[in-house]
Amino acid sequence: xxxxxxxxxxxxxxxxxxxxxxxxxxxxxxxxxxxxxxxxxxxxxxxxxxxxxxxxxxxxxxxxxxxxxxxxxxxxxxxxxxxxxxxxxxxxxxxxxxxxxxxxxxxxxxxxxxxxxxxxxxxxxxxxxxxxxxxxxxxxxxxxxxxxxxxxxxxxxxxxxxxxxxxxxxxxxxxxxxxxxxxxxxxxxxxxxxxxxxxxxxxxxxxxxxxxxxxxxxxxxxxxxxxxxxxxxxxxxxxxxxxxxxxxxxxxxxxxxxxxxxxxxxxxxxxxxxxxxxxxxxxxxxxxxxxxxxxxxxxxxxxxxxxxxxxx
Numbered sequence: 001x002x003x004x005x006x007x008x009x010x011x012x013x014x015x016x017x018x019x020x021x022x023x024x025x026x027x028x029x030x031x032x033x034x035x036x037x038x039x040x041x042x043x044x045x046x047x048x049x050x051x052x053x054x055x056x057x058x059x060x061x062x063x064x065x066x067x068x069x070x071x072x073x074x075x076x077x078x079x080x081x082x083x084x085x086x087x088x089x090x091x092x093x094x095x096x097x098x099x100x101x102x103x104x105x106x107x108x109x110x111x112x113x114x115x116x117x118x119x120x121x122x123x124x125x126x127x128x129x130x131x132x133x134x135x136x137x138x139x140x141x142x143x144x145x146x147x148x149x150x151x152x153x154x155x156x157x158x159x160x161x162x163x164x165x166x167x168x169x170x171x172x173x174x175x176x177x178x179x180x181x182x183x184x185x186x187x188x189x190x191x192x193x194x195x196x197x198x199x200x201x202x203x204x205x206x207x208x209x210x211x212x213x214x215x216x217x218x219x220x221x222x223x224x225x226x227x228x229x230x231x232x233x234x235x236x237x238x239x240x241x242x243x244x245x246x247x248x249x250x251x252x253x254x255x256x257x258x259x260x261x262x263x264x265x266x267x268x269x270x271x272x273x274x275x276x277x278x279x280x281x282x283x284x285x286x287x288x289x290x291x292x293x294x295x296x297x298x299x300x301x302x303x304x305x306x307x308x309x310x311x312x
Contacts (some may be wrong), residue, residue, distance in 0.1 A: 102154025
């Protein structure tokens with residue numbers, strides 16, 4: 001039985017600090033004073049008789065006890081929120097499936113799966129809408145751990161933040177180096193790695209799993225990053241920048257396959273990865289089992305199995 005001394009305000013304060021890694025930002029998000037949120041955390045730590053946070057140069061981080069509480073409190077609060085929302089759904093209709101999407105699945109896998117999901121809804125098989133949140137793996141996985149997302153889809157096996165979350169492999173997706181069709185390196189075979197640094201690069205930002213692969217590529221080929229960089233996870237920004245300049249784009253193959261097939265972009269004759277990274281579905285096993293979530297995961301499996309996504 002839940003300790004009667006633990007109040008909802010304690011858990012809300014704990015989850016907000018855990019999410020934002022800052023007492024000040026958590027207080028702002030909850031519209032209370034910083035002393036108020038500090039008091040709530042202190043009371044919770046006294047009740048549990050253990051520290052939940054420790055201060056670092058970047059803010060605060062969870063202790064092992066804090067991580068344990070987060071693993072259970074996040075999904076529990078999400079379940080409570082769903083219960084309250086379900087009352088409103090009974091009056092207004094509609095439910096939501098919340099999905100975190102990495103750039104590796106934004107172009108084909110996820111849109112096709114959602115289209116199929118909506119077709120099933122039109123056929124009367126369910127009444128669940130889809131909300132998609134994009135971003136870096138660390139951000140999305142933290143929201144999944146808090147119970148704010150039902151799943152995260154994409155390439156993330158290299159992410160340290162997976163921890164005790166469950167990852168299901170769907171297929172391998174490589175990063176490729178592409179340029180506009182008229183680029184000086186577009187017809188060069190083979191391309192030497194040293195030739196790449198004469199041009200700007202569009203690449204994933206630091207602290208992302210895809211950027212780790214870029215850094216590994218540079219180490220393998222004994223090159224450094226060029227002086228001009230565009231760091232972004234935005235596929236439209238990267239595409240337009242690459243199409244209208246001499247920039248080189250390090251992108252998931254899925255994100256550029258249609259442009260490669262149409263001839264607008266050209267893959268350089270220098271393999272970036274042999275097999276690529278594992279793309280799949282990450283879920284939080286501590287969350288209440290959901291038939292809706294399981295059904296959408298099956299839709300993702302079917303789309304992947306049909307090889308709508310070209311494989312290396």
